[in-house]
Amino acid sequence: MTGKIDFQPKLFSTLRHYSAERFKDDLVAGVVVGIVALPLAIAFGIASGVSPTIGLITAIIGGFLVSAFGGNSVQIGGPTGAFIVIVYSIIQNFGITGLAVATVMAGLILVLLGMFHLGTVIKFIPYPIVVGFTSGIALTIFSTQINDFLGLGLTNVPGDFISKWGIYFSNLGNVDFYTVLVGIVSLVIITATPLISKKLPGSLIAIIVVTAATFMLERFLPGFNVETIGDRFGALSTDIPAPQGFEFTMNSVNLLLPSAFTIAILCAIESLLSATVADGVTGSRTNSNTELIGQGIANIVVPFFGGIPVTGAIARTMTNITNGGRTPVAGIVHTLVLLLIFLFMMPLINMVPMSCLAAVLIVVAYNMSGWRTVVGIMHSPKSDVSVLVVTFLLTVIFDLTIAIEIGLLLAIILFLRRVMENTQIRVYSEQLDAAEGSDTTLHEVLDVAKGVEVYEIDGPFFFGVATKFDEIMRSSMSEKPVVRIIRMRRVPFIDATGVHNLELLVRSSQKLGIHVVLSGVSEQVHNVLSKAGIEDLVGADHVCDHITRAVIMANRIAESSARHNTL
Structure with a gap:
């Protein structure tokens, strides 16, 4: 109530x-x-x-x-x-x-x-x-x-x-x-x-x-x-x-x-x-x-x-x-x-x-x-x-x-079918327009480093969409990334299945040595993720309020990993 x-x-x-x-x-x-x-x-x-x-x-x-x-x-x-x-x-x-x-x-x-x-x-x-x-x-x-x-x-x-x-x-x-x-x-x-x-x-x-x-x-x-x-x-x-x-x-x-x-x-x-x-x-x-x-x-x-x-x-x-x-x-x-x-x-x-x-x-x-x-x-x-x-x-x-x-x-x-059809999941690499899909006329194009993948969820993250997201993420992987950014600025709510799938994604990514960064999380969704322990799992510093900060962090991690691999 x-x-x-x-x-x-x-x-x-x-x-x-x-x-x-x-x-x-x-x-x-x-x-x-x-x-x-x-x-x-x-x-x-x-x-x-x-x-x-x-x-x-x-x-x-x-x-x-x-x-x-x-x-x-x-x-x-x-x-x-x-x-x-x-x-x-x-x-x-x-x-x-x-x-x-x-x-x-x-x-x-x-x-x-x-x-x-x-x-x-x-x-x-x-x-x-x-x-x-x-x-x-x-x-x-x-x-x-x-x-x-x-x-x-x-x-x-x-x-x-x-x-x-x-x-x-x-x-x-x-x-x-x-x-x-x-x-x-x-x-x-x-x-x-x-x-x-x-x-x-x-x-x-x-x-x-x-x-x-x-x-x-x-x-x-x-x-x-x-x-x-x-x-x-x-x-x-x-x-x-x-x-x-x-x-x-x-x-x-x-x-x-x-x-x-x-x-x-x-x-x-x-x-x-x-x-x-x-x-x-x-x-x-x-x-x-x-x-x-x-x-x-x-x-x-x-x-x-x-x-x-x-x-x-x-x-x-x-x-x-x-x-x-x-x-x-x-x-x-x-x-x-x-x-x-x-x-x-x-x-x-x-x-x-x-x-x-x-x-x-x-x-x-x-x-x-x-x-x-x-x-x-x-x-x-x-x-x-x-x-x-x-x-x-x-x-x-x-x-x-x-x-x-x-x-x-x-x-x-x-x-549910209509929501799933209207919920879009976009995948970005190399470049990302931070203002894409908004009403602003000022566009900020961000360079995405190699090894960084950005997934944007546009719509509620409930059980049907969670499965759809998992399928798209698996099919879009050409090689193992270093960082996965999950952009959630347009996610109004997340249900238990969405939380569960997100937790599985984070844990499986971490086992493979892949960092997960969350971007643009609304207050309501943030509270749910915090109570479910997702914030502690990815690390509080990996939950960013804006995509610019998320990309800067991800690029830094990817570049550091690239330097380490060349040594």
Whole structure:
């Protein structure tokens, strides 16, 4: 950990200069966001394999904690579509208790990421990976909604993508006309609403209109019948569940750690992506480390109330911004709106058709797919395209956990490859321009005596480059030199492998009677070499702050050796 814990929730700083005028704007924005979040919380809860009640509980408690302890002023937290696949998979394999354990562990991981100041690092996860698994999740969400949208009535739908579609195609004869009609009407309303007003929540309008229409048709049209939330889940509870514990065992921790890691990384990426988008619109600045800690707190607490993973939601956050929300108070208001709906309007939610919710999620999946972005990346370098395609296919065909792990591994490999390609190692003999590669117009050409070899490393000296340096040094040796100068003015850091290889080089050179001189070592690298004993190994006088001094020393040693050999 570097420095003190960076935990400065935006809510606390906001309240110091809060005003009635600001509260009015936050109140309006919070009410609108609460209304927009209602159908999404219900739909995400059901699609994740839990009840709509759990979806709302997650939005209420998790959303409150994200706003109270997060590092972004306008972030709206709650369940999101990105988690549907992983949550559903965990419940299928480990049950609700397994999901709770995984979510708490994910929360702890997020808190640790924030405490160790890794918030800014998460932002640099390659974009093709984010697009790849987001598009994969979108396609998976779409595939999970076909059963409800078509009214196939399947009760044991396979979890894997290919088998699922095989079952769908073999049961197309069971399509229910009225269910499909309700779904299509819902889609039309959701997509047409923004054409009338971008501020109207299309999903909520669709739910209200379609629910009212189906309620009337069931009473006046014989044979009209579509499955509703109440039909599938029974009467929904209006009581906030009491906190409940669950058992942690080493076996469950070992089994669920990969899933917890996936939830944490997904939450970090989505939350910080949402925060970055919000910053671009509002001009504010997110404290990434505080945001991760706030997200972690929410994910630690929510499972004790039966909730599912929480993260920042881009669509709801943007709705908050466009309606005037500028402080975390708007996010807290949105959770209070959801709480009031939960306490007093749950009987009405029982009447919502399942095919209408399926339509809501199909639109969510389409918006998540980012197909235009995918098309754009297809014109990028082949390495980016390959990362996107591999991550997408792994997400769809196998598992999101595998997709993220392999996607990150691919990204690291490609990053190391690019660093190695950009890290140059130059070899000089006879003459050297001390100012080469700098902005100065004054050039100092140094004469390098025979028997002196100069190796300049331009870039970080980590394990990959250390091996590359060793290979170049061996291949460039025509005859045994007297002095090797290793110029390190452009080495920003050195890792343990670099230190180890440098130590081996020094020791092997000294055995052969070759002097090693280090030049232009930065303070940070110097400290590392000093602690590792490299400075003592080469001799403090052989560590020079400038190439001119290093060349003068090396020339003197080479000339002395030449005179000695002629005697």
